[in-house]
Amino acid sequence: MKLLITGYSGFVGGVLTESLAELGTYELNLLGRKSSNLGDVFHHSLDADSDYSEALDGVETVVHCAARVHVMQDKALDPLAEFRAVNTQGTLNLARQAAQLGVKRFVFVSSIKVNGESTTDKPAFCASDKPMPEDPYGLSKAEAEAQLLRLGQETGMDIVIIRPPLVYGQGVKANFASLMRFVAKGLPLPFRAIRNNRRSLVSVYNLVDLIKVCLVHPLAANKTFLVSDDQDLSTAEMVALMARVQNKKNIAIPVPVFLFRIAAAVLKKQDVVDRLTGSLQLDITETKNTLDWTPPYSVEDGFKLAAKK
Structure with missing residues (x-):
């Protein structure tokens, strides 16, 4: 089977590409800008105008990992327009051409931000929930999902949508990596009292395993799946496991949660404190039952791999 992978040089796409190349059962086309010896590379940006016909030639399945990613402090003058240009319009341009050229299945790596930002004092998110994105990134992904599903209905191309929460693993960057480094340096962290929240995470290795299942599973067609490690952690538990x-x-100081909330109000950092003290849980029961899938790596397995240099 010939696959096209976008975002092959990114965090998720890189692990996926290496895993599929090792199997030796797939012929890989890679869409992006960097060189690679794991497949045939086609140098294109993700936008509304590019012609992807050469990269899609003979391809049966597309795995679309490329995106303009979420950042905490976006410097763009119009972040929503920037996200839409890549995540919505670019995705639909690629998908339309894929359908026209006979691609059978389009696997879209979306985001749990389509569901929303928090499940504090709420049930865990489910795939069947009404989308409630709260930021430009989540909105651009939600719009792409809706348009992909319509395209699938019109053309008969299978659409598979996967919504991960925070993805971590060896080489991860941003907040997870920073927290791991602080713990490794033995720095005292004020998170011991944050024990009542619950957050779902997914190791990149579990996410890639699910993507591989979705490449071929007949019941994956035209469905949306949430994915996690299926073991949610409080902030205190996360830091303890990192240690x-x-x-x-684990040098953790029991600073009361209400002090974090006061600090958030004073410093106007409510979103940061919400991530530390709030909950974001995913219910992956439907994913497990529909695909007969269980995450192959435990949370501890994933953290051990993430800690490797």
Whole structure:
């Protein structure tokens, strides 16, 4: 089977491309800008105008990992327009051409931000929930999902949507990596009292395993799946596990949660504090039942792999 992978040089796409190349059962076309010896590379940006016909020639399945990613402090003058240009319009341009050229299945790596930002004092998110994106990134992904499903109905191309929460693993960057480094340095962290929240995470290895299932599973067609490690952690538990897998002492100070909330109000950092003290849980029961899938890596397995240098 010939596959086209977009975002092959990114965090998720890189692990996926290496995993599929090792299997040796797929012929890989890679859409992006960087060189690679794991498949045939086609140098294109993701936008509303590019012609992807050469990259799609003979392809049966597209795995679309490329995106303009979410950042905490976006410097763009019009972030929504920037996200839409890549995540919505670029995705639909690629998908339309794929359908026209006979691609059978389009696997779209979306985001749990389509569901919303928080499940604090709410049930866990489900795939069947009404989309409630709260930021430009989540909105651009939600719009892409809706248009992909319509395209699938019109053309007969299978659409598979996967919504991960925070993805971590070896080489991850941003907040997860920073927290892991702080723990490794033995710095005292004020998170011991944050025990009542619950957050779903997914290791990149579990996410890639699910993507591989969705390439071929007949019941994946035209469905949306949530994915996680299926073991949610409080912030305190997360920090303790980071310490354990790095053989470090967990130097955590029990600062009361209400003090974080006061600090958030004073410093106008409510979104940051919400991520530390709030909950974001995913119910992946439908994913497991529909696809007969269980995450192959435990949370501790994933954290150990993430801690490797």
